[in-house]
Every structure is written in C-alpha cells, then in structure tokens.
Amino acid sequence: MELFWLKGYNSTSIADLLSRTQLNSGSLYHVFPSKQDVLIGVLEAYRDGIEQMLLEPAWGSVDDPIEKIFALLNGYRTMIVESDCAYGCPIGSLALELHEPDPRVRELLAENFENWTAAIVGCLDAAGKRLPPATDKQALAQFVLTAMEGGVMQARTHLDVAYFDRAVEQLRAHFSLLEKAAKTPA
Amino acid sequence: MELFWLKGYNSTSIADLLSRTQLNSGSLYHVFPSKQDVLIGVLEAYRDGIEQMLLEPAWGSVDDPIEKIFALLNGYRTMIVESDCAYGCPIGSLALELHEPDPRVRELLAENFENWTAAIVGCLDAAGKRLPPATDKQALAQFVLTAMEGGVMQARTHLDVAYFDRAVEQLRAHFSLLEKAAKTPA
DNA sequence: GACTTGCTTGAACGATCAATCAACAACCGT
C-alpha cells in the first residue's frame, strides 16, 4: 500500500491501511504478522518493480544514455510537482524517517538504493567514451542519487520545485564538464 | 533538547524530554504550550547558533575559502563516524521525517537551510576569481547542501561512511573542474 | 502576616494505535 509513500510509515496507522484496502485487521494480520512486515513487503515490491514503475515510463522515448539519467530525474520532478512538493523519493523519506530501523528494513532500503544506482551505472557504461576513462562510474551514479535526494529534500522543505531544478542543473553542469574533459584528455 | 536530533521528533516522547531535563510535565508545559513548541524552540536555537556550533569549530584552522567548505563537510563526517552513521544533519532528518509539518516548523527548517547555504555563499564569494565568473553561487551553495544531505542519507542507510566520502569526493571533483574552467576561459 | 504572582508537582485523562483472538464462513477433497 502506497500510503506509506505519502504519509510516511509512522504516520500511517493500521486503520488507514484497513480503510484503504477494505480489509479487516484480522485479515491483514493473517498475511502480515506485524505492521513492519507490511513495510517489508512494500519495500520488496518496490525493489522488484523499480524497472516497470520508474525506469520504463521515464525512458519511453529517450535513447541517449546520459539523457536517460536526466529523464529519470525529470520523472521525479513530475512527482514533486503533482504532489505539491509533498512527495519525493519514498525510499529517501523512509531512510531518514526511521531512526532505528530493523536490520531487514535497513537492508531493503539499501537494496533499493543499490538497484537505483545500478540503473544509473548502466547508463554511464552506455555513455562509453563520452566520460573520462578514469571516471568512477559507481561513485558518479551514487552522486546522481545524492543530487536527486538532496534536491527533493530542499524542494519539499521550501515548497518550491526550483530547488530541485537547481540541483539537477548543477548536476548537468558537472556532466558537461566531464564530457568536455573527456574530449580534451590531460 | 537535542534528543530530537538523535531519535527524531516523533520517536522522542515527552517522557524522554522530562527524564532528560529533570523536569515535570507541568513545568515543561509552563514554558512550551505543546510538544511542537519545543521543536520550534529547538529549531530557532539551532538557527541562531549555527555559527558557534557548526562553523567556528570546523573553520578553526582553515583559511582557504574553498577548503572551508570541505572542512565543514568534514565536520559532518566526524559526526557520522562518532555516531556510527546514526546522526547526520538534524535539519535534513526532520525535513523528511515530518510529512505534513506545521507552517512555522517548515519555515524554520527552510531558514536553517538558508543560513547554511548563506555561509557557503560567503565562502564562494571569498573564492573570487578561482571560480568562473558566470557561476551561480547561490545555486552552487545549494548544491553543496544537496551533496551533503544526500551523502548523509546514503551513509546512514548503508551504515558506511564511505558513501558520504564518495559524495564529497564527487563534489570536490566538480570544484576542481570549475577551478580549471576558471583558469582557461572559453 | 496576609495576599498575589510565578512556578512546580505528579497523578489522571482521553485519544490513538498496534496487535489479539474466539467465533465464524467459504472452500476443498473425499
């Protein structure tokens, strides 16, 4: 149930889940032994569905590997705008909302991040020689995630997408500089 | 009370605050009408104390303006390490933990961010011609915040400072490219 | 020494929430 995404984990009560799912508490507890298990289920589903839910819609009409990265970021932008800056990256929100997460939950959050950055690494690999050969693609992919999450955080705090846009713009400048550096080797 | 920083707002109960402050509930409610007012007080204190609490300790022995930025980031690194990746930026945590924040609270979070980036803008201004003249210093300062928050988030999720270090390293690469671009004008 | 004012005490209240469980229905194979 994607209520967790909107309201957060702690603020989403079992009653919320029940009214949304039209279930009774007993039925829910028959499937999920505890509220945390619901969260685990949701995180697993998100991890496994990232391809269809995030990448495919964003990449529908984009071929250029580097533009794919920014198309994905633009997908987040759309979500921010449509939710009036309330909704950002669900994983990032949970990562900071849960202060002493269960090991399994923390692990799933990490796996979600890893899946995300793996997709970016795929783009970077496809970009081939447009980037300097010494580029640490894993670190750069994590930096893309970093920029996205930080941008989402500021947009939400200021209630203004422009903060997200500026983060993306700075990231784009970084990529421009990298591409330029790749053309004129040291 | 800096319990909010460690455990988060929702997970810190009034009872926690009482035992920590050696107060009784009545006394606390005599000063702060509600729990949220405690948060507001803490956010105001943090906003006003950022200079002494964050900048001065980090910048004690650093003069170079750009190195000051990275000295500040290194201060966050220390906090991450000392808290075993549990503690990051308190403002960032609250910004994502509170999903429907009171307007005043949201405003204070934004002010804290603005104070922070203003300090970075000061460094960028001091860096003068080492950066390309067309540089949008405000946007770049926000990007530094973005990188910091994103790095903190990933370090906490993976329980590994290396994720923070890589974000800082990427940011440093970005600054290197900017400085290089400033030397060889288009 | 009465009276006010400012602050403290800590038990109590009401609300919310996650979780439980005994009773019950629906479906299946035999």
Place this chain on the structure above:
DNA sequence: ACGGTTGTTGATTGATCGTTCAAGCAAGTC
C-alpha cells in the same frame, strides 16, 4: 455429507503518548 483447512470478522486489549489540572510551594509586595 462431512471434516479439515484456510481465510475472515470486528470487538477488545494493553500500552503509549500528549496534554491537563487541582493542589502546593516559594518568593516578593504592601
């Protein structure tokens, strides 16, 4: 038709939490 399994119902429980309040205390004022 029957027993067994699986899934459902929803009132209830026990715990936690934010908040309140009547009573008390200490210090200052006239």
